[in-house]
């Protein structure tokens with residue numbers, strides 16, 4: 450709404466914005482101790498506030514890079530901390546913030562923006578679409594019998610959080626960036642992550658896996674306190690660079706005593722937990738949910754940067770209400786993607802393009818449900834192949 454003033458907050462205003470965000474999530478104001486790591490998670494120049502006349506809404510972002518199909522890394526803005534003061538909602542405050550934030554990203558040359566949504570109905574209107582999905586997997590440890598042909602894996606060393614936390618950035622960079630939609634984690638990311646884990650449990654452990662070529666996987670976990678009668682081990686990080694490390698870390702997990710159940714809250718859809726066990730029902734997928742919402746801020750750059758599957762080229766026509774510079778037609782084929790004047794075969798909006806971009810949703814399914822307008826009947830099938838990826842895409846970073 451026009452009477453809202455949006456501006457970048459000064460560092461001395463960050464805490465008020467953080468408290469506003471917490472209140473929007475029904476959490477009490479943070480203590481000085483909680484603010485210390487949170488302050489470091491606020492990137493200077495990237496916290497926005499809406500005034501009307503006092504602070505009534507906020508959002509922030511921090512820099513990262515994201516792997517796109519084919520392996521290129523694109524500049525990414527990770528969006529978080531979105532909140533509007535109770536009593537001031539549904540008057541356009543978020544829309545004002547989104548307009549300012551997206552314009553800022555475009556000006557900075559950011560290609561992609563990503564967020565984790567509190568509710569599914571909020572962000573589509575701003576051009577975000579569900580780009581990755583994740584499974585919640587639960588393993589019944591008493592049933593867990595590994596098949597004899599599962600790889601042995603290597604050596605595992607267990608570190609406490611004080612020793613492990615300084616090593617996490619290096620461990621993550623060495624083991625997690627091989628998958629499409631993985632994002633880099635800068636020094637802005639880690640303080641909040643560490644503080645969150647320390648809040649969750651008194652004893653947080655990191656198991657580091659070493660294969661023949663050195664460190665190639667790690668996981669971070671805790672066992673819920675007061676769960677001796679029914680020990681529940683929560684896996685908060687699990688990254689590996691090869692199948693032997695995946696198997697080796699699973700062997701370790703199954704060796705932890707006083708545990709009945711192993712919970713992996715957000716895992717890639719194609720991760721083969723069930724295939725490890727003599728009885729595949731040992732690993733149950735309890736639910737599948739949206740993991741991350743993507744926004745192509747620079748459509749030409751994002752389309753040009755990714756690799757495509759082997760199919761006839763397709764012309765797509767994109768319309769983008771919030772960032773009209775992206776409007777236009779793009780020829781997408783195995784050789785790449787670029788603007789064109791040719792007649793379109795498929796028409797879609799920015800949020801649908803975000804859903805298509807990583808191949809998580811097939812073009813045919815998006816067309817069947819009315820999200821894509823089909824002008825050439827052969828195009829959805831070709832687009833299925835062009836945008837499809839070999840592996841399930843997974844971000845694996847919560848913020």
Ligand SMILES: CC(=O)SCCNC(=O)CCNC(=O)[C@H](O)C(C)(C)COP(=O)(O)OP(=O)(O)OC[C@H]1O[C@@H](n2cnc3c(N)ncnc32)[C@H](O)[C@@H]1OP(=O)(O)O
Pocket residue numbers: 473474528529530531532533534537538539540541542543544545564565566567568570571574
């Ligand atoms: C990335 C993250 O940080 S996720 C965390 C998001 N924050 C929260 O969930 C905290 C609690 N909620 C809030 O603070 C606010 O309700 C927000 C931020 C979700 C929305 O802010 P508002 O200022 O109310 O949004 P705004 O008035 O700009 O709404 C714009 C449109 O979105 C719609 N909308 C906004 N929130 C929702 C919602 N939760 N569900 C459905 N529609 C919504 C509005 O109805 C409006 O629709 P219209 O354009 O058709 O009229």
